[in-house]
Amino acid sequence: MAADYTRGEMNITSQKNTFDGFIAVSLWTSLVLIVTLLYLTLVFAVGTDWMSSLIGVAIVGVVLGLLTSMKTSWYVTVGGLFVFGVICGGLAQLFSAFLAG
Template sequence: MASDYHRGEMDIQEQTATYDLFMALTKWGSLALSALLITITLWFCTETGFLGSFAAGVIVTVLGILLLRDSKGAGH
């Protein structure tokens, strides 16, 4: 049984795809949660009101998308 294993010959495409999906869900889920928390915190804990807190949430979301998106030049 141990002789059946040959280092570097295993196909790891499924593991790589699962890892990439997990990292993407973690990244975008964290952005969604942070935007939601900022919106709710500003809405209920300050005098910003709904529109101000919603605007802050949209700004956080747009900035997060711009900063977290994958660069097209990254080829790894």
């Protein structure tokens, strides 16, 4: 049984695809966490204005995507997170203005 083995002749495409998928998911998760934590740190710990923090973090997200050679879906995700941040921040600002009178 072990004598039948010849090095380099096994089909490893499924293992390679699984590993590539794992690396892609790990990279996506890491970058989304970096962008999210950077935004939260800038807004709540540093006290920067939410809109300028959001713009800065979106730029950092695009640069990270360029550095890691991400596909177009990454940039769509960064844009979607930006729009989501603008909507949530705008609603929070309107709600706080309503409460203040």
